[in-house]
Amino acid sequence: MRLKKIDVCVMLLLVITIAVLGSLLGARASSAVDVYVNAEKWPMWPEPYVRINERDITEPAMFLSIGREVVPWTYFGDTTVDSNNYVKLVGANFYVTVEKFTYDDKGNKQILSYVTIAPPISDEDDLFMIAQNSHVDTTSVSDIAYNLREIAVFPEYVSNWITYTVDSEDVQVANESFLADRSVDEYVYINDWKDFLVRDLAYLNLPGVDSADVVYADSGHAPPQVVWPYDPWLFSFRAKTGYYADEIPEKWKNRYVCLWPTNQGALHAYEVYNVEEPDSTPYASRTWLAVPEPSFRQAIYEQLKKAYGNDYMRFTVLDGPITIRDVKINGEWRRILVGVTGEGTKQLPKPQDAWTTLNQSDYDPTTSSPTLQDGGRVFGVYAFDITDLGETADTNTLKPLWSVTTVSYGTSTKVFSDYYPQNNTGADKSEYAAYANMLFSVSKPVIGYTRDENGNMKWHVVILGVEKPDANNNYKYMWLDVDPQDGHVISQGYFYNPAKGDYEALEGASFVEYGDFTPEEVERAFPSRILPAFPPPDAEYQEPLLSDIYVQLSNGGLYRWNLLYEGSDTNPEWIVTLKSERGDNIAPPLTDFDITHVYGDNPSAYHTYFAGNVLLRNVSGNASLDTETLVILDLTELQSMSIEERSSVKVPPGQDGTVVSSKESHILVVQLELQKGTSSTYSKNVLASPVFINNRLFLAIYEMSTKGQGNNPNYSEVSRLYVFNFAPLMGSGNVQQLQEAQVVDDQIEGDYFDVENVEAAMMFVDSLGNLVMLDQEGNVIGDPIPTGLTLNTNPSGDPGEENRGVKLVYWKKS
Numbered sequence: 001m002r003l004k005k006i007d008v009c010v011m012l013l014l015v016i017t018i019a020v021l022g023s024l025l026g027a028r029a030s031s032a033v034d035v036y037v038n039a040e041k042w043p044m045w046p047e048p049y050v051r052i053n054e055r056d057i058t059e060p061a062m063f064l065s066i067g068r069e070v071v072p073w074t075y076f077g078d079t080t081v082d083s084n085n086y087v088k089l090v091g092a093n094f095y096v097t098v099e100k101f102t103y104d105d106k107g108n109k110q111i112l113s114y115v116t117i118a119p120p121i122s123d124e125d126d127l128f129m130i131a132q133n134s135h136v137d138t139t140s141v142s143d144i145a146y147n148l149r150e151i152a153v154f155p156e157y158v159s160n161w162i163t164y165t166v167d168s169e170d171v172q173v174a175n176e177s178f179l180a181d182r183s184v185d186e187y188v189y190i191n192d193w194k195d196f197l198v199r200d201l202a203y204l205n206l207p208g209v210d211s212a213d214v215v216y217a218d219s220g221h222a223p224p225q226v227v228w229p230y231d232p233w234l235f236s237f238r239a240k241t242g243y244y245a246d247e248i249p250e251k252w253k254n255r256y257v258c259l260w261p262t263n264q265g266a267l268h269a270y271e272v273y274n275v276e277e278p279d280s281t282p283y284a285s286r287t288w289l290a291v292p293e294p295s296f297r298q299a300i301y302e303q304l305k306k307a308y309g310n311d312y313m314r315f316t317v318l319d320g321p322i323t324i325r326d327v328k329i330n331g332e333w334r335r336i337l338v339g340v341t342g343e344g345t346k347q348l349p350k351p352q353d354a355w356t357t358l359n360q361s362d363y364d365p366t367t368s369s370p371t372l373q374d375g376g377r378v379f380g381v382y383a384f385d386i387t388d389l390g391e392t393a394d395t396n397t398l399k400p401l402w403s404v405t406t407v408s409y410g411t412s413t414k415v416f417s418d419y420y421p422q423n424n425t426g427a428d429k430s431e432y433a434a435y436a437n438m439l440f441s442v443s444k445p446v447i448g449y450t451r452d453e454n455g456n457m458k459w460h461v462v463i464l465g466v467e468k469p470d471a472n473n474n475y476k477y478m479w480l481d482v483d484p485q486d487g488h489v490i491s492q493g494y495f496y497n498p499a500k501g502d503y504e505a506l507e508g509a510s511f512v513e514y515g516d517f518t519p520e521e522v523e524r525a526f527p528s529r530i531l532p533a534f535p536p537p538d539a540e541y542q543e544p545l546l547s548d549i550y551v552q553l554s555n556g557g558l559y560r561w562n563l564l565y566e567g568s569d570t571n572p573e574w575i576v577t578l579k580s581e582r583g584d585n586i587a588p589p590l591t592d593f594d595i596t597h598v599y600g601d602n603p604s605a606y607h608t609y610f611a612g613n614v615l616l617r618n619v620s621g622n623a624s625l626d627t628e629t630l631v632i633l634d635l636t637e638l639q640s641m642s643i644e645e646r647s648s649v650k651v652p653p654g655q656d657g658t659v660v661s662s663k664e665s666h667i668l669v670v671q672l673e674l675q676k677g678t679s680s681t682y683s684k685n686v687l688a689s690p691v692f693i694n695n696r697l698f699l700a701i702y703e704m705s706t707k708g709q710g711n712n713p714n715y716s717e718v719s720r721l722y723v724f725n726f727a728p729l730m731g732s733g734n735v736q737q738l739q740e741a742q743v744v745d746d747q748i749e750g751d752y753f754d755v756e757n758v759e760a761a762m763m764f765v766d767s768l769g770n771l772v773m774l775d776q777e778g779n780v781i782g783d784p785i786p787t788g789l790t791l792n793t794n795p796s797g798d799p800g801e802e803n804r805g806v807k808l809v810y811w812k813k814s
Contacts, residue, residue, distance in 0.1 A: 033164065033366075035162055035164055035363045035367075036365070036367050037365045038161065039369075040413050040414045041155060041156065041158045041414075042175065042350065042370050042414070043154065043350045044155075044349060044350065044409055045304070045305065045347070045349070045350050046317070046348070046378065047375055048087060048314055048315060049086065050087070051079070051087050052517065052521050052525055053514060053515035053516070053517070054515075055525065056076075056078070056079040057076055057079045057220070059073075059074050059075060059076050059092075060220070060223045060321075066693070066764075067765055067766075068766075068767065069098060069099045069275050069276075069766070070096060070098050070226050070258070071096065071097045071098075072095070072096045072097075072225075072258040073094075073223075073774075074095070074260070075092065075095070076090055076218045077092060077214045078091075078206075078207030078208065080207055087314040088206075088312065089217055089263075089313060089314050090206075090218040090263075090314055091204075091213075091215070091216065092214055092215070092218040092219060093214055093216070094118065094260060095116055096117050096224075096258055096272055096284050097115065097116045097762070098117065098275060098282035098284075099111050099114060099282075099766060100114070100281060101278055102279050103278055111767075114774075115281065115282050116777070116778025116779075117283060117284045118215070119270045121200055122198075123198055125198055125288060126288040127197060127266075127288070127289055127290075128290040129147075129290070129291045130296060130382075131147035131148075132147070132151060132293070132422060133293065135400070141190045141191060145177070145190060149174070149176075151296070152297045153176045154347070154378070154407055154409070155414060157175065158175045159172060159174050160173075160174070161173060162174075162363065162365060164361075164363055166362065173360060175350075176350065177360055178190060178300055180358060180360065181360045182359045182360065182361065188307075189303050189304055190300070190303075192307075193303040196302065196303060197289065201215055216268070218262065218263055218314070219260060219262045219263065219319060220342050220442075221319050221320055221321060221342045221442040222261045222319055222321050222339075224260035225259050225321075225323070226258055227252070227257040227259060227386075228256065229248065229253055229254055229255055229256070230245075231326040231335075234325075234326055234544075235248070237544060241543065251389060251390045251397075252389075254276060255391070257270065257272065258272065261318045261320070261339060262318060263314060263315060263317055263319050264299070265291050265302065265317045266289040266295070267292060267318070267322070268289045269286065269287050270286050271285060271287045271391055272284040287391060287392070288398070290393075290398060292380070292403060293380070293400070293405065294318075294341045294404075295317045295341060297378060298315065298317045298345050298378055299315070299317045299318070302317070304354075304358065308351065308354050308358060315345055316343040316345060317341060317345060318339075318341055318342070321339065321340065321442075321445070322339035322444075323337070323444055323447050324337045325447040325448070327447060328457055329484070333387075334385055335386050335389075336383055336385055336386070336387075336447070336484055337386055338484070339381070340380070340441045340442075340443075340445060341380045341381075341382075342441070344378050344440045345377065345378045346377060347375050347378065348375065350369075351369070352364055352368075370413040370414065371411060371412040372410075372411055373410040373412060373415075374408075374410035374415075376416075376417075377407075377408055377440055377468075378407050380403060380404060381435070381441075381445075381463060383402050383484070383487060384400060385400075385401045386399070401485075402422060402423040402424065402486045402487040404421045404487055405419065408468065419433070419436040423487060432489060435480065437468055437478065437492075438466070438478060439466045439467060439475065441463055441464060441465030441466070443465065443528050444529075444530065445462065446460075446464075446532055446546070447484060448460060449546065450545055450546050450547070450563055450565075451545065459484050460482070460546060461483070461487070462479060462481055462549065463479065465477075465478055465479070465480070466506060466520075466523055475520060476494055476503050476504065476506075477494065477504045477505065477553055477557075478493070479494070479495075493571055495551070495553065496574070497574050497577070498643050499577070499644075499646065504555060505519070505555075506519035506522060506555060507519055507555040507586050508521075509588065510617065512618075512626050513625060513626045525588075526590060526615065528551065528554045529551070529592050529593055529612075530552075531593065531594075532549045532550075533550055534548070535547050536548070537597060537604065537606050541564075545564065546563040547562050547563065548561075549561040549562075550595055552589050554586075555586050555588070556577045556578035556586045556587045557576075557577045557578075558574075558578065558610065558633075559572035559574055560572065560573050560635075575635060575646070576649050578614055579650055579651065580617050580651055581650035581651055582617070583617045583618070587615060587629075587651050588614065589613065590615055591689040591690070593613075593690070594610070594611045594612075594689065594692050595608065596611075597609075598695070607634055607635075607637070607727075608634075608636050610633040611631070611632045611690040611692060611699075611726075612631055612690065613672070613689070613690060614628075614631055614651065615629075616628075616629050616651060627671050627672070627673060628673075629654055629670065629671050629672060630669060631651055631669050632668040634665060634667075637665060637666040649666070651667070651669060652667075654669040655734075656671055656673050657671060658738045659671070659735055659736065660732065661734050661735065661736075662730055662734075662736070663733065663734050666731075672701050688701070692726075693787050696723050696724060697722060697724055697726045698722065698787070700721045700722075701722075702760045719756075719760035719773065719781065720753070720755075721752060721755075721763070721773065721785070723741055723748050723752060723753065723787075724752065738752055740752060743785060746786045748786070748787070753782075755773070758775055760773045760774070760775065760781060762774040765787055769787050770784035770787065771785040
């Protein structure tokens with residue numbers, strides 16, 4: 001098309017006008033202007049989560065809640081990725097199931113129903129942020145920005161990193177300001193970040209769950225945790241712990257609170273009401289949320305990445321578990337919360353065009369962006385003192401106790417490594433140096449006590465994690481024993497395997513259907529587990545102290561750890577390493593495990609048992625597949641064997657879901673395959689952790705089978721609850737058929753219950769000892785099943801009077 005001369009003139013005038021306006025309004029200028037910067041100070045952004053082998057982000061495997069009136073649980077939305085295989089923000093829902101009950105005319109408790117609540121949240125819920133162990137004024141965007149610049153820029157904040165001239169005036173631009181500096185609304189990213197933290201995320205239209213729009217970001221490795229009115233096992237053994245009713249924090253009496261960290265970067269708090277009120281309807285609501293210091297250093301980048309790339313991405317800024325316990329500090333009982341940030345966040349250089357895209361500068365750096373050599377990690381541990389916390393939190397009652405953040409990365413211009421402890425006691429930075437060696441931790445912190453030679457309590461926080469790689473690129477498992485008051489390191493160590501003659505390190509794995517995993521991916525996908533068990537009946541102390549900590553590493557190693565005595569015997573003791581009988585592949589854990597002691601009339605003649613779910617690579621003839629398998633071990637028998645004998649122990653695949661295989665008395669397996677020949681990663685999902693209750697092994701699983709027809713929508717669903725008596729089956733032979741169970745006169749007869757065409761999402765034992773299964777919408781599946789478990793607080797404080805047969809370990813109620 002040919003233009004008239006006047007049209008050309010008009011167009012030329014329009015172009016000149018647009019150019020002038022662009023300069024006046026601070027629009028992006030010509031790239032011909034050279035802007036050179038100090039590349040050593042190039043700021044880092046967290047890297048979005050990279051999907052592993054097309055695996056979905058799934059809910060953390062919950063431990064079975066036993067004897068409790070309040071049961072929190074989660075359900076995650078769909079997993080989607082961008083063109084770089086980075087995972088977009090994964091949505092989640094949070095629920096709490098509460099008993100509704102009455103008393104009959106004889107004063108006996110009768111459960112009427114189970115009420116499942118999705119607690120409402122509000123944009124007005126109180127938001128707290130922690131920086132340098134103090135509260136940030138969240139009503140002031142300038143105060144938030146100031147604190148971010150102080151601690152959230154790595155390697156450091158530089159205010160005049162970019163310098164150029166506009167209209168004869170010098171303009172100075174920071175390497176990271178967290179603002180849209182050249183925009184009229186310069187605080188837009190901080191305000192949007194605050195909205196992202198507190199709002200119902202349904203407005204984002206994330207891929208969700210069937211039952212409702214998603215409300216939160218996922219929580220990664222972090223299940224929700226209930227804070228009970230009193231510490232259950234300190235109170236149960238109060239004659240020995242000295243934790244009597246008048247020691248229970250006043251603000252917590254008759255209160256039930258759920259705490260849940262999510263990858264939005266915040267710890268959410270929910271108050272649950274009418275829990276102990278008969279003939280009333282329970283309800284719950286979110287009351288506050290807090291951003292701990294380690295996640296404050298990274299969570300803001302969620303919003304910057306959204307503004308830069310238009311999508312909310314999944315950043316693992318707060319996907320680690322939390323633990324809440326009462327501890328004695330300076331002679332006073334204090335209620336503390338300790339959490340880890342989980343996987344933490346690998347680092348990438350800030351994109352070279354981000355400054356203009358985010359309206360932070362008129363020009364981007366001309367200097368080339370550094371080349372990434374080691375993504376490193378930003379990882380942290382944090383603690384709050386919540387002793388005085390009421391229904392309404394404030395800056396005086398939600399007290400930051402301590403935190404440690406570690407930062408490391410390497411680029412072509414900078415190798416950076418540092419750690420940042422914060423405390424209220426004045427402990428020197430050198431007392432935290434061991435944290436700098438920890439790359440990340442996805443395991444639940446353990447809080448408990450030991451006794452010294454005089455019988456005095458000594459309190460501990462135990463953190464199980466992964467050490468930064470050595471010169472040979474080995475990632476050793478490591479542990480820290482730290483002081484709960486200020487987090488300084490008491491001792492540190494590793495896991496020595498005498499069968500290998502070396503310390504345990506992460507191992508890669510190759511599975512048929514799950515694919516290949518690097519060593520780090522194994523720990524992230526199948527995290528190591530740590531649980532403290534009640535001491536055995538012949539132990540010196542019969543109280544819930546840290547003399548019997550068990551650890552199941554992601555490479556299959558199983559250890560027992562006595563923290564009671566100082567010296568060489570505080571190092572974890574190797575028991576066995578679980579590997580597949582076929583293929584010699586490691587058998588990593590899929591869920592938490594359980595420990596129990598079984599004994600008869602003579603407590604000294606006891607056996608200690610382990611139960612856990614593991615993933616096996618099973619190769620047999622033409623059948624190559626991966627199987628999820630329940631493993632029960634007789635630890636007493638194993639520990640009586642030589643190191644050479646134990647090093648040859650392997651896990652057989654089993655037969656199918658209705659068969660117990662136990663050719664040798666120290667190991668029993670059940671292949672968690674409900675319909676033989678249909679095993680696949682698509683068709684099976686282990687839901688719960690195994691639990692020993694009164695001589696029986698309880699385990700709930702769910703399977704969706706496509707009957708060998710691929711992803712055909714004509715599938716069947718089966719939820720199964722195993723309830724079998726395990727001890728008589730140890731060493732019973734390769735094939736022992738399990739029988740479908742029924743309840744006769746309130747007693748279980750048989751080995752498992754099946755419910756078809758219903759997907760189970762949660763399983764718990766209520767306060768009357770009945771086992772209850774829920775679907776993903778919180779509806780009760782079938783009738784509650786009596787377990788024969790008698791629950792009491794044992795006022796005498798003497799655990800020897802509680803039970804014969806199977807002894808419950810104390811952490812099941814926490």
